[in-house]
Amino acid sequence: MSIIAPELVSRERVREAGRALAAESARFAGYGWMRGTGGNLSVVVERHPLLLAVTASGLDKSELTERDVVLVGEDGGSADPGDPRPPSAEAGLHAHIAARTGAEAVFHVHAIDAVIAGHRWPDGVEIRDLEMLKGIGHPAHDAVVRIPVIQNHQDMAVEAARFDEVYRTPTDEVPEVPALIVAGHGMYAWGGSISAARRHLEVGEWLLRYLVDVTG
Ligand SMILES: CSC[C@@H](O)[C@@H](O)C(=O)COP(=O)(O)O
Numbered sequence: 001m002s003i004i005a006p007e008l009v010s011r012e013r014v015r016e017a018g019r020a021l022a023a024e025s026a027r028f029a030g031y032g033w034m035r036g037t038g039g040n041l042s043v044v045v046e047r048h049p050l051l052l053a054v055t056a057s058g059l060d061k062s063e064l065t066e067r068d069v070v071l072v073g074e075d076g077g078s079a080d081p082g083d084p085r086p087p088s089a090e091a092g093l094h095a096h097i098a099a100r101t102g103a104e105a106v107f108h109v110h111a112i113d114a115v116i117a118g119h120r121w122p123d124g125v126e127i128r129d130l131e132m133l134k135g136i137g138h139p140a141h142d143a144v145v146r147i148p149v150i151q152n153h154q155d156m157a158v159e160a161a162r163f164d165e166v167y168r169t170p171t172d173e174v175p176e177v178p179a180l181i182v183a184g185h186g187m188y189a190w191g192g193s194i195s196a197a198r199r200h201l202e203v204g205e206w207l208l209r210y211l212v213d214v215t216g
Pocket residue numbers: 035036037038039040055056057058059087088089090
């Protein structure tokens with residue numbers, strides 16, 4: 001379990017995060033990306049120490065309310081002793097991605113195209129010459145963008161280590177790829193705000209859907 005630190009963030013801040021994530025969740029569920037309780041969303045509410053509001057585990061993601069988030073620390077464990085609900089089983093990877101990339105929001109969905117793409121290209125999905133690449137911060141032409149694929153694991157510490165093996169820190173020349181496929185499972189996308197994470201998720205899924213369809 002994480003260090004207990006609910007006094008570092010107000011209840012209203014957590015409630016506000018819950019409201020925002022419930023709205024995003026309803027949107028993605030409407031796309032069919034969060035069926036059968038699949039998927040989870042988080043937003044950073046404090047950076048030092050790292051605290052995230054993450055969706056509670058096992059809920060139908062199409063009908064979340066502002067109360068359906070749990071405060072977690074950098075290891076993904078609950079940071080609020082007053083809240084008996086378990087955080088998302090995948091909160092540990094959310095926290096790791098937020099810490100490693102500096103993202104303010106991390107979104108995970110079970111979009112079927114991501115699963116098919118991970119199966120078809122287990123060494124990473126290469127994309128080029130598409131206007132929509134600009135939506136994840138890359139030029140439309142003259143570059144190959146690779147969305148990395150890691151193997152699925154139930155232990156988030158293992159998945160975090162696998163993330164570190166494939167994540168490339170952005171440079172002045174090469175922008176970040178703000179998305180990840182977990183084979184046989186789904187995808188993650190993140191960004192510097194909720195709207196950026198949403199854009200990266202929606203554009204990333206569009207790119208994967210295009211590739212899956214055009215090569216199918
Ligand atoms: C069909 S739900 C599968 C879960 O194990 C998991 O992958 C998931 O995305 C949702 O888990 P949760 O703990 O509700 O956040």
